[in-house]
Amino acid sequence: MSPLKFSVCGSEREATLMRTFLEPYNTLRPPKERVEVTNIPWEEDKETFTQMALYNRGDGIAEVGAPIVSDLIAMNALRPFSEVELASLGGTAAFSKIAWENANRVVDGQVWAIPWLVDPRGLLYWRDMLAEAGVDEQKAFQSAENLEAALIRLQKSGYPSPMSLHIGNTFVTGQASCSWVWGAGGEFFSPDGKQAYVTQPAFLEGLQSYFRLAPYLVPENQSSGLDFFMNRQCAIAYGSMWALSEMISTPDHPLRSQLGMAVSPGPVYAGGSSLVIWKNTHNEQEAVQLIRHLTSREAQASYPLQIEHLPARQEILDQPPFSTDPVLSGFVRLANGGRPFPTIKLGGLLQTLYCTSIGRIWMRVTNEPEMDLKATLQNEMALLSRRIQTWLD
Numbered sequence: 001m002s003p004l005k006f007s008v009c010g011s012e013r014e015a016t017l018m019r020t021f022l023e024p025y026n027t028l029r030p031p032k033e034r035v036e037v038t039n040i041p042w043e044e045d046k047e048t049f050t051q052m053a054l055y056n057r058g059d060g061i062a063e064v065g066a067p068i069v070s071d072l073i074a075m076n077a078l079r080p081f082s083e084v085e086l087a088s089l090g091g092t093a094a095f096s097k098i099a100w101e102n103a104n105r106v107v108d109g110q111v112w113a114i115p116w117l118v119d120p121r122g123l124l125y126w127r128d129m130l131a132e133a134g135v136d137e138q139k140a141f142q143s144a145e146n147l148e149a150a151l152i153r154l155q156k157s158g159y160p161s162p163m164s165l166h167i168g169n170t171f172v173t174g175q176a177s178c179s180w181v182w183g184a185g186g187e188f189f190s191p192d193g194k195q196a197y198v199t200q201p202a203f204l205e206g207l208q209s210y211f212r213l214a215p216y217l218v219p220e221n222q223s224s225g226l227d228f229f230m231n232r233q234c235a236i237a238y239g240s241m242w243a244l245s246e247m248i249s250t251p252d253h254p255l256r257s258q259l260g261m262a263v264s265p266g267p268v269y270a271g272g273s274s275l276v277i278w279k280n281t282h283n284e285q286e287a288v289q290l291i292r293h294l295t296s297r298e299a300q301a302s303y304p305l306q307i308e309h310l311p312a313r314q315e316i317l318d319q320p321p322f323s324t325d326p327v328l329s330g331f332v333r334l335a336n337g338g339r340p341f342p343t344i345k346l347g348g349l350l351q352t353l354y355c356t357s358i359g360r361i362w363m364r365v366t367n368e369p370e371m372d373l374k375a376t377l378q379n380e381m382a383l384l385s386r387r388i389q390t391w392l393d
Contacts, residue, residue, distance in 0.1 A: 003036040004286050005060030009273060010307070015039035017306050025293055033283075035290060036060075042171075046071075046348055053077035058278030061287045066272050067341050068348035069113045070104035079277040080110040085288050089114060089295055090313070098270045099312035102340035104347055105274060113274035114291055115312035117304055120270045120335035121176065121240045123147075123262045129235040130260075133157035141262035144180055144209035151216040154235050161218040164229045164237035167362045168220045174355025175269045175341065176238050181206035183266025188342045188350075189392075196388040198354075198381045207361075207377050209265065214365050238264070241308040241331055248308065248327055261330040263337060270338025272312065310335055346391060357384050 008014050018037045026034040040048050045065055052058040053075040064072065072078050086092070092100055099115035106112070123141060130137050133154045140150040154162035167173045181187075184206030187197050197203055218228045229237035230246075232255075237243060247253045275294060277287045293299060300311035301319075310331060311317060322328045341351050357380045364371055 001030070001033045001283060001286075003032065003034055004283055004290060006035050006037050006290065007040050007060070007062040008037060009040050009042050009045050009063045009065065011041065012039055014307055018303075021299075021303050021306070025290075033286065046352055049077075050075075052278070056280055058280055060281055060283075061275055061277050061290060063116065063273045064113065064276050065348070066103040066274060067343075067351040069274055069276065070107075070343065070345050071348035072276065073104070073107050073112050074345055077279060078112045079279045079281060079284065080112050081114065081277075081288070086111055086114075088288075089292055094295075094314065095312045096314045096317055096335070098335050098338050098340065099272060099314075101343065102270060102272050103274050104343040104345065113276045114295060116273050116275045116294060117307075117309040118270060118272040118312055118335050119240055119309050120268055120331055120338050121179075121238065121264075122268045122331075122334040123236055123264055124229065124239055124243060125236045125260045125262065126232060126255075127258050127260045129154070129159075129232065129258075133159075133235070137260055137262075141265070144183060144206075144212075144265040147265060148209075148212060148216075151213070151236070155216065159233075159235055161216065161228070161233075162235045163213065163216045164218045164226055164234050164239075165213060166220075166226070166238075167217065167359075167366070170355045170359035171351070172238075173362060174351070174358040175271065176264070177207060177210045177358050178269045178339070178341065179264030179266045180210035181266070182339060183264065184209060188354075189344070193344065194392055196385040196392065198388070199378070199385050204374070204377050204381065206266070207381075208373060211361065211365050211373055211377075214369070220366070241310070244327060245308050248305070248325075251325070256327065259327065261334060263334065268334050268338040270335050270340060272309070272340075349391075350388065353384060353387060357381070 008018050015037050022035050046068055049068055049072060053072055058077055095115045099118050103113055127137060135150045135153050140146055151162050165176060181203055184202050186200060186203030186206045189197055218234055226237055226239055226243045228234045241248060247256060275291045281287050297316060300313040300316045304311040317332050322332055341347060361376060361380055364376060
């Protein structure tokens with residue numbers, strides 16, 4: 001037998017944490033059959049997994065971002081899970097609704113990926129800073145218009161850049177925009193999934209509201225906008241659990257009582273990752289056994305928090321600390337009200353194309369603030385629509 005390969009997404013930090021987490025598991029295995037962990041940076045995952053699929057280089061198991069699952073299925077790169085294997089993991093009922101639905105994991109009646117981690121996004125804010133500016137936190141996040149009005153008040157109260165949104169990260173800013181689109185009633189596709197709707201008025205209206213945030217954002221040439229938020233130099237930030245790692249790990253953190261969370265102007269984007277087995281894997285049963293371990297109650301209760309994510313297993317979310325800690329339970333509420341990126345065939349390609357378009361628009365908005373935003377959005381989304389329609393047809 002040979003070592004079982006396991007690719008995790010993220011930095012070397014994530015790989016190191018996983019190696020440490022798996023030490024007790026590996027101790028029980030023969031030295032030549034232990035799990036070997038490597039990392040794939042998130043910004044390289046789509047290209048790396050595509051190359052592995054094209055050239056049949058996949059081996060072992062991999063953590064895969066939710067939208068990319070459908071791409072790998074379409075490329076015939078994965079091994080499906082049997083009904084017996086799925087049942088041994090607890091079945092579909094073992095996982096939270098958003099964890100199961102955030103990937104196109106069931107194709108032709110077979111399950112190809114198992115939920116593992118959930119990453120809800122939303123708006124974080126400082127209650128006292130909003131109150132001092134005369135902003136009602138109960139109303140400020142009810143609509144895009146209310147949010148913009150709140151940002152104007154914060155600017156007038158002495159915060160020139162009252163909001164942090166990492167527009168330099170193409171995928172984060174693209175995923176963030178979905179909330180404004182959904183809040184305006186926009187959808188990526190027609191109800192039957194056969195027509196791209198990214199040029200529809202509601203979709204474009206949502207994007208216009210999103211890009212109108214530009215005058216209120218912490219400049220990208222500053223240090224991390226999330227640092228600005230945690231240092232209380234801005235009042236609102238778009239982020240997830242990774243933005244609050246210190247606060248999550250410190251129950252008596254002095255600023256906990258001032259932290260608020262809200263959905264964006266529409267349903268929040270709730271991402272996450274799944275575990276897949278490459279079809280060329282030789283030690284299949286060892287791969288299933290590892291996935292069973294990683295999705296077990298014990299593992300789900302501890303590991304996701306180490307990397308600032310929610311577990312996919314519902315019963316863990318229903319228990320302390322996720323049910324009792326104000327910060328963690330807040331993220332659970334965000335996830336429960338969240339939506340995934342469209343789970344269609346080639347969803348990973350769609351996400352790449354869409355987020356790249358949003359990134360291009362942000363560059364123009366930043367460098368040409370007087371440009372015609374409406375015309376730019378129409379042109380970009382028309383181009384995207386034509387590309388999407390080629391594979392829908």
